[in-house]
Amino acid sequence: MQKTLALIALLIPALASAEDKRPTVEKMPPGTFVAEHAQTAQVLYFNRCRGGCTITSGSADDARTHVSTIPRGADGIAYQMTEFKHSDAVWDAMMTCLREVYSPYNIQITDQPPAPGVAYNENIVAGTDNEINYGPAGGVSPVTGDCSPFSYVISYSFANGYGPNPLQLCYVAAQETGHSFGMADHSFEFISDGRSACSDPMSYRSNCLSNGQRFFRNEAAFCGDFNKTPCNCSGMNSHLKLLTALGPGTSIVPAPTLMMKAPVAGPIQAGAVVTGNSSSKRGVALVELWLNDWKWGEAKGVPFNQMNQPATDYTIPIPAEVPDGVIDVVMIAKDDIGVATKSPAITVTKGAACTSAASCLPGMKCEAGKCFW
Helix, strand or coil: CECCCEEEEECCCCCCCCCCCCEEEEEECHHHECCCEHHHCCEEEEECCCCCEEEEECCCEECCCCEECCCCCECCCEEEECCCCCCHHHHHHHHHHHHHHHCCECCEEECCCCCCCCCEEEEEECCCHHHHCCCCCCEEEEEECCCCCECCCEEEECHHHCCCCHHHHHHHHHHHHHHHCCCCCCEEEECCCCCECCCCCCCCCCCCCCCCCCCCCCCCEEEECCCECCCCCCCECHHHHHHHHHCECCCCCCCCEEEEEECCCEEECCCCEEEEEEECCCCCCEEEEEECCEEEEEEECCCCCCCCCCCEEEEEECCCCCCCEEEEEEEEEECCCCCEEECCCEEEEECCCCCCHHHCCCCCEEECCEEEC
């Protein structure tokens, strides 16, 4: 039986790749997938095809038998894929990246074949597109038109068409497996302020992190490949979509670093500012200013460059309306999924310590010289 596949998206050229091939996604009818909903999936298996892999073309995807809808042509043809050509060090670094990227979700990341009876999805990180009569593509995944996640889906990251860059391979593998969990869309730009979604592996855009680590972002985005287009599914927030499909895990990415640099303890003048230096492997989304346990200001994280988001001094002014008195100054740095670091308090005094709530703002109390809500 000849298969009919509907191509719905193309990615940017493979970043720093030896070949100009692009990751791809194929839209399939729901009946294409033979197995359970992804909520039953326990494992995401990355297969380097040691000694080669045999893929058989078919009308339904099933990782247990390596039957795949992706190869072009008639059903029942066996294709041979060559094993991952790069070093063990590249493979191990890619796997570390993928474990970090998927750690906020309830899924085990492994490069060992799952035990019988354990529901899983599989990403083949090996070979090239032409070995399965597909392409040109740097990777591909099937996804249902109704955006449902399923288990036992096979997706592909054609690693032998790329150079030995573990972060690039991680990006391709994260995107293709994201598709296999039901994300039929790509993130184009974030709705809140029009920033490029280039920090998300579900984005085609390369104006940041072309040689850095991308994470599924907890931020609503407009959909699109190279321009904004309507979403196939109900909006795009890749982090929330994976939480819905897989459930919550625990991020293994360290919390942001944060060091308050100013002011120093003691008296401060009107117009004083608070400065802290912060960085995060995942990226700092927000730095907040808290005065006597009340949030008085915030600064958004700086843009990502092609490697990372640089450590940055974040400066937030103490608002003029903050009343005189003793003030405990605290900064909190957060990443986009809410992992936070709180600085130790620095105690300063603006003007004179309060002696009664009369000198504070409406609704505040005055105790120990501090005005506070």
